[in-house]
Amino acid sequence: MRPSNDVPRPVLPRCAPGRWAEVRRDKARRGTRRTSTRAAAWTSHPASAVLLVLVWTALHAADAPRPGDVLTNSIGMKLACVPAGEFAMGSPAGEKGREEEEALHRVKITRPFRLGAAEVTQAQWKVVSGGRRGKFEGENLPVEDISWADAVAFCEKLSKMEGRKYRLPTEAEWEYACRAGTAGRFAGDKLDDFAWYDANSDGRTHPVATKKPNAWGLYDMHGNVAEWCADYYAPAYPAASVTDPAGPPEGKARVVRGGSWASFERGCRSASRHSSSAAYQLKFIGVRVVMELAP
Amino acid sequence: MTKQGGSKDDSRAGRMDRRGFLAAAGAAAVGLAIVRPQSVRGAEANSKIEIGLIGCGGRGNWIADLFKNHGGYQFVAGADYFADRVKGFGDKFGIPADRRYTGLSGARKLCESKLDAVVIESPPYFHPEQAMAGVEAGRHVYVAKPIAVDVPGCLTIGEAGKKATAKKLVFLADFQTRADPIYREAVKRVHNGDIGRLVNGEAVYYCGDTWGNPTYDTKNAEACLRAWGVDKVLSGDIITEQNIHALDVASWIIDEAPLRAVGSCGRKARSGSGNVNDHFAVVYWFPNDVLLSFASKQYGQGWDDIGVRLFGPRGTIDTHYFGSVSIKGEAPYAGGAMKNLYTDGAVANIAEFHKSIATGKVDNPTAAPSVRSNLTTILGRTAAYRGKEVTWDEMMKAGEKLEADLRGLKA
Numbered sequence: 001m002r003p004s005n006d007v008p009r010p011v012l013p014r015c016a017p018g019r020w021a022e023v024r025r026d027k028a029r030r031g032t033r034r035t036s037t038r039a040a041a042w043t044s045h046p047a048s049a050v051l052l053v054l055v056w057t058a059l060h061a062a063d064a065p066r067p068g069d070v071l072t073n074s075i076g077m078k079l080a081c082v083p084a085g086e087f088a089m090g091s092p093a094g095e096k097g098r099e100e101e102e103a104l105h106r107v108k109i110t111r112p113f114r115l116g117a118a119e120v121t122q123a124q125w126k127v128v129s130g131g132r133r134g135k136f137e138g139e140n141l142p143v144e145d146i147s148w149a150d151a152v153a154f155c156e157k158l159s160k161m162e163g164r165k166y167r168l169p170t171e172a173e174w175e176y177a178c179r180a181g182t183a184g185r186f187a188g189d190k191l192d193d194f195a196w197y198d199a200n201s202d203g204r205t206h207p208v209a210t211k212k213p214n215a216w217g218l219y220d221m222h223g224n225v226a227e228w229c230a231d232y233y234a235p236a237y238p239a240a241s242v243t244d245p246a247g248p249p250e251g252k253a254r255v256v257r258g259g260s261w262a263s264f265e266r267g268c269r270s271a272s273r274h275s276s277s278a279a280y281q282l283k284f285i286g287v288r289v290v291m292e293l294a295p
Numbered sequence: 296m297t298k299q300g301g302s303k304d305d306s307r308a309g310r311m312d313r314r315g316f317l318a319a320a321g322a323a324a325v326g327l328a329i330v331r332p333q334s335v336r337g338a339e340a341n342s343k344i345e346i347g348l349i350g351c352g353g354r355g356n357w358i359a360d361l362f363k364n365h366g367g368y369q370f371v372a373g374a375d376y377f378a379d380r381v382k383g384f385g386d387k388f389g390i391p392a393d394r395r396y397t398g399l400s401g402a403r404k405l406c407e408s409k410l411d412a413v414v415i416e417s418p419p420y421f422h423p424e425q426a427m428a429g430v431e432a433g434r435h436v437y438v439a440k441p442i443a444v445d446v447p448g449c450l451t452i453g454e455a456g457k458k459a460t461a462k463k464l465v466f467l468a469d470f471q472t473r474a475d476p477i478y479r480e481a482v483k484r485v486h487n488g489d490i491g492r493l494v495n496g497e498a499v500y501y502c503g504d505t506w507g508n509p510t511y512d513t514k515n516a517e518a519c520l521r522a523w524g525v526d527k528v529l530s531g532d533i534i535t536e537q538n539i540h541a542l543d544v545a546s547w548i549i550d551e552a553p554l555r556a557v558g559s560c561g562r563k564a565r566s567g568s569g570n571v572n573d574h575f576a577v578v579y580w581f582p583n584d585v586l587l588s589f590a591s592k593q594y595g596q597g598w599d600d601i602g603v604r605l606f607g608p609r610g611t612i613d614t615h616y617f618g619s620v621s622i623k624g625e626a627p628y629a630g631g632a633m634k635n636l637y638t639d640g641a642v643a644n645i646a647e648f649h650k651s652i653a654t655g656k657v658d659n660p661t662a663a664p665s666v667r668s669n670l671t672t673i674l675g676r677t678a679a680y681r682g683k684e685v686t687w688d689e690m691m692k693a694g695e696k697l698e699a700d701l702r703g704l705k706a
Contacts, residue, residue: 093658099483198488267487282626
């Protein structure tokens, strides 16, 4: 086994080129003056065309979505950029609180995506799905008490509202985003700075994004509510390196990731794996969505 | 261990090469098996792990069949104090006459002979010495529970486990429950916080008379050795020898060593031979004031259970070796029924032992927990024997060693 200090470091490229359309949309929403119309006018002169290429390239380099870039969608949900890349999924043999099911293996995420910077709030849930959901009441509290099917349905409704694809993260995407380039137990030094969990939650959820975010601008990955993932749960990880894994084709339970307000420290680790019957509605489990980027 | 003659040193050098081959071949198999498992198996015709059985009695022969059925092992030696037992095992598995070892020194001779791994199924009193002999001889070690009968023995096992890791050897303590995926999932959920901070619970081991009425004569060491299951010292008494299954699960769930215990025990209903008790009742205090009440019996009929039930503010974990495992509460886990844990757990551990050897996985995660749960039984036993409270620290400081009377036995 690899010693704990020899964990493969993740590869951390910027979000891939070609995401220009996405960024432009962000900038347009934020009221910037760069528009395709203005750019088209510049192309009427050859010299301008050269200049345009140079300027476009410079702007592109500056504006391509990078880890930490945030887009706000039509319901006020902030979505952070998660770049394509590789990482070591699981935990090393010596990690405190480790379970056997966390065998280290290399995972490649080939497509960048956007992930909710915070868990879906009760206010956002109400806009999309109607009605209030949650044992704990509060507009800015994370939604919980939802089944896996409820979470999927929320993504589908939001997709129709916005005309773009929202879905649950895969387990690999979730851990990749949670780690945000780190390889230790947590994405930061002190869990209390990043998570609402058993030791500091006072037995309840808290407004989202009130602890520190990880390096990619994602809040509450280690706590507050655990989050449904798309995959069926399988106790054993693949033995070899994998690309864009999506879990087994069938199973009895769905993957749940991240600690919750009720979790002990070991259950909040980046590598810690959970599962639940898809039908269960528990006050520990909520949802965070992926927004797919155009290919 | 002192080096033996030159020829043995030479053979050991050869063995090191072969172990390296096994690790490499096994690692390749892990990768290739995904594509063509049959061709991988064919390529490893000479890669079976050569093992020796120490303790050729009932459980030894039973588990030997499981090792054989795995397909990745080949028995090449056997050791037991009694020649008739070695003969029975040796004849069944085709062990050459010169690889059959008897007497008290048989186990050590087996460890020092040409093989890869040893499987220890002898009376628990001998486990620490034999496990350490195996590690010192450079052998992978598979040892049955309980891993020892006293504090020094437990510490020896702990040391053997660490030494095995340092020598890149696999060391596995055979607890069936810890290999079961449903038990593992349920315990993981408790460790993650699904039922909240544990408050209290219970562990029970209720069964009928396990050993019958073997010939037992304290003036005849060989008779005592054959009837080791009813001998307090050779077995560790029922709380260590059998009830450890329940206390191991409880200490696994609580994930701590107890701080102190108070209890009692007796022998009232047991009609057979021997001097072991037939019931125990112990209360344990764990860190954070977690209370565990433990009760056991080994007599009579009507109710059998190896159960552990622990309560937290948000739920209850309920485990039964011959029943079901589940969590009930705010974050429920349906778990499932144990089908044949006694066999299935051993089969899983045998497979894990092979895989660990083949892949060079030598972190040996079963060693330290087995020591802790074994010491937990000894704390309860000590408190019950004394009829008063005993702390963990007192027990460890005293380091009481049980001494079997081996006079009259052949070296």
